[in-house]
Amino acid sequence: MKSPAFEISITGSYYSLLLPEKIVKPFLEKKLKRVKAKASFQGKELEFHAAIQKRNGQHYMMFGKRYQKELGIFPNDYFKLQFFEDTSKYGVEMPEELDAVLLSDYDAHEIFESFTDGKKRGLIYAISRYKNSQTRIDKSLILCENLKRGLRDNRILLKSD
Template sequence: MIEFQGKLDAFEFNHWQYHIPLSDDISSQMMDEKHRRVLVWIKDGGPFHMALMKAKDYWYVLVNQELRTQFKLDEKNSFAVKIDRDHSEYGHEMPEELQVLMDQDEEGAMFFKKLTPGKQRMMVYTVTKVKNPESRMRKALAIMHHLKLTQGKLDYKQLNELIKYYNKL
């Protein structure tokens, strides 16, 4: 784990503008050819699963509005940052609800495992971001149902409709 004083910076060219720039020394220690996922702690809050991104001149991690508000981050003041490699399989912790379904449903698990790592991470995050355990279970059920229905081909519009249907149950 590496600790340093970070500073919020902003790109001027897009809406994903706020980020924490990282030195080449830090970024090189956090990644290899295939691995750019990191855990970040901001002011002792976290860990937050993030990805190292490359601008023309430097590496950075994006900082969303929620984190900027939660930690009262601005471009004027530096703050404590800790960063470490994310060794989790999916770039997020696997929610128990989705893991239970994958353990019980071999066909759904097979389709899940055939997804690209980014799509797997998106499905895990879709379930993880929900706080209520019942709602997480309904989302996980909808995802597994969708994967089997489409033979592992993600159709986000169809998946969202299925999630809405499961939320009404």
């Protein structure tokens, strides 16, 4: 499932997009609040995962500064956006390093899988933000050890003693 590409600009707060009802309706009718999105502007393209959120009867999507900077978009710029059904397991791409570490540690994997979808995504994002593969491996190992020690606070899960 995919939407047609449509033009949009950043509205109100610099981090949200007001989404056309005709675009989001087919996704919401299928109970798909998480989507994969493709944004393009002046020859640059960016794919990312997003959530369709409802506020005051209208649908929005967050579009952070990092994405704006990557595409070179400023408020009042119009750019193309297209939605696709998100078929990923967690609603976000799982880093290979975290996946491998979790698969090698049954107890930590079971604890991870017991979390809410939002908490899982938060931990995945926390590992994903590291650019270096070895750092992602190291942080994944620390995460697993801390999970098995009973820690659940995201602020300390990636820290070693």
